[in-house]
Amino acid sequence: MTACREEQILSQCFQELTGTPPTSITLLRPHASERRIYRLQTSQTALIGVIHAHREENDAFVYFAQLFASLGLPVPAIHLYKPLEHVYLEQDLGDETLYDFLSKERAQAGIRVRRQPTCPSPVHPSHCCHDCPLASSRRRTSPQ
Numbered sequence: 001m002t003a004c005r006e007e008q009i010l011s012q013c014f015q016e017l018t019g020t021p022p023t024s025i026t027l028l029r030p031h032a033s034e035r036r037i038y039r040l041q042t043s044q045t046a047l048i049g050v051i052h053a054h055r056e057e058n059d060a061f062v063y064f065a066q067l068f069a070s071l072g073l074p075v076p077a078i079h080l081y082k083p084l085e086h087v088y089l090e091q092d093l094g095d096e097t098l099y100d101f102l103s104k105e106r107a108q109a110g111i112r113v114r115r116q117p118t119c120p121s122p123v124h125p126s127h128c129c130h131d132c133p134l135a136s137s138r139r140r141t142s143p144q
Contacts, residue, residue: 001051003027006036010049013089014040017047017080025049031099039092046092047079053086062088 022040
């Protein structure tokens with residue numbers, strides 16, 4: 001889907017929800033995600049629009065966001081979800097991402113994050129047949 005088409009879908013969703021079209025649509029940078037994340041704004045309203053082609057992941061995200069909210073946890077509210085269009089609009093909580101927040105907190109606490117080894121295979125782990133760090137560690141710990 002082209003960026004222009006994404007913006008058109010998000011604009012329609014925003015207008016359906018708020019009654020007015022957004023006056024600005026800004027593509028935001030995702031952190032290691034295939035999601036396309038936009039900020040949609042008018043002078044009075046700001047929402048985050050997300051487009052992601054994997055419906056199962058969208059369903060899970062929306063479900064967990066609603067579950068966490070019902071438990072009183074501070075998560076962005078999901079205002080609109082259109083699973084067939086692979087899009088949802090959520091509450092805009094500002095510019096700081098969870099990744100940014102956690103990185104800052106870890107740095108202040110002196111916590112270093114040890115990265116896990118990654119596999120170069122695009123089909124890992126189900127068909128990994130070369131000598132990658134993940135496959136070799138899995139072979140060592142697998143029951144005989």
